[in-house]
Amino acid sequence: MVIPGEITEIVGRRSSGRTSALLACLAGVTRAGGIAALIDSEDALDVESAAHAGVELKRLLWVRCGRVRRQAALRAVDMLARCQGFAVVAWDVGDTPPRLSLALAFRLRLAARQGGAALLIVAPRRIAGAAATLAVEAERRGTRWEGAPPLPARLAGARLGLRVLRSRRGPPAGPESWELLA
Template sequence: MGDRLAPIRGEITEIVGGLSSGRTSHLLACLGEVVGRGETAALVDTEEIFDPGSAAQAGIDLRRLLWVRCGRNREVALRAADMLVRCPGFALVALDLGERVPRLPTTMAFRLKFAVRRTDVALLIVGRRRLTGSSAALAVETFREGIEWAGPGPAPTRLARMRTTTRVLRARRGAPERQPSSWWSA
């Protein structure tokens, strides 16, 4: 993920997209970038789909990642994220809401916005649709562009890689001139 699409310290960033659009791959790339610099990150996992084994294989140092499981309770996830962004010491707090993004009162969005500014943490919210409206400094949408299959025979059955495109929906610092496109290997 380029610098212009990376989460911003002291701001809210949203990554939205449908299933298999690359939003989780972008989330993992952001987590990997932060812990790779020796900083600490937190992941609030609403759907409990985070796989620590895969994350470790992707190079994420799990000793620098706090994993919060919420039992599929979105209200608990929002409260956990609210508490974590108020704690000093995290460079990034990621909130993965999955497919069922709850409604967020405007007051809560502004509360999160002011909390991340006070603690200089980057809050990354990932889900199917936008959540924080104008409180987000950066919002991007991911799309699946193509899939490549591998394996023997005329009908390969193993996913080899996927191409995604990212479109900027909102950017206070200015959007990149071209829409980034990435290949993700399986």
């Protein structure tokens, strides 16, 4: 789903599965031996969930910014995207995404092209505009419960869907939507 040197956006409401999709991408990159960076604007990453999703934490640089440091997060994204050696630079903007000018979005894409990293932006709505090569929307399609009927005792997982909103490289080779089990 991520393309080296390009911007991919994963968007969706709260509990839509956008973080699960992010963790699946990070897990795929780190399991394949790549180095990933995650700029966490709201310091929301649950490290245990990331490890459970298959992310190799030794191959992940986690930049924790906190809510009051939006500009620091943006500078970190720009700087890390330019650095060679990262397979993916992911930016989780949290629930209140910043407004990105078109010029800034294209600057981030140029940074990703210079460094060779795939730039992954995770947000409730699209913020990169025309600078994004691929944009997908995450949506929860069901939940799975464990426990004795008739009352479920514990949430065991969710079925998540990803739908292509924008693809500058033409229509996807496979289906335009996928499902993940988280």
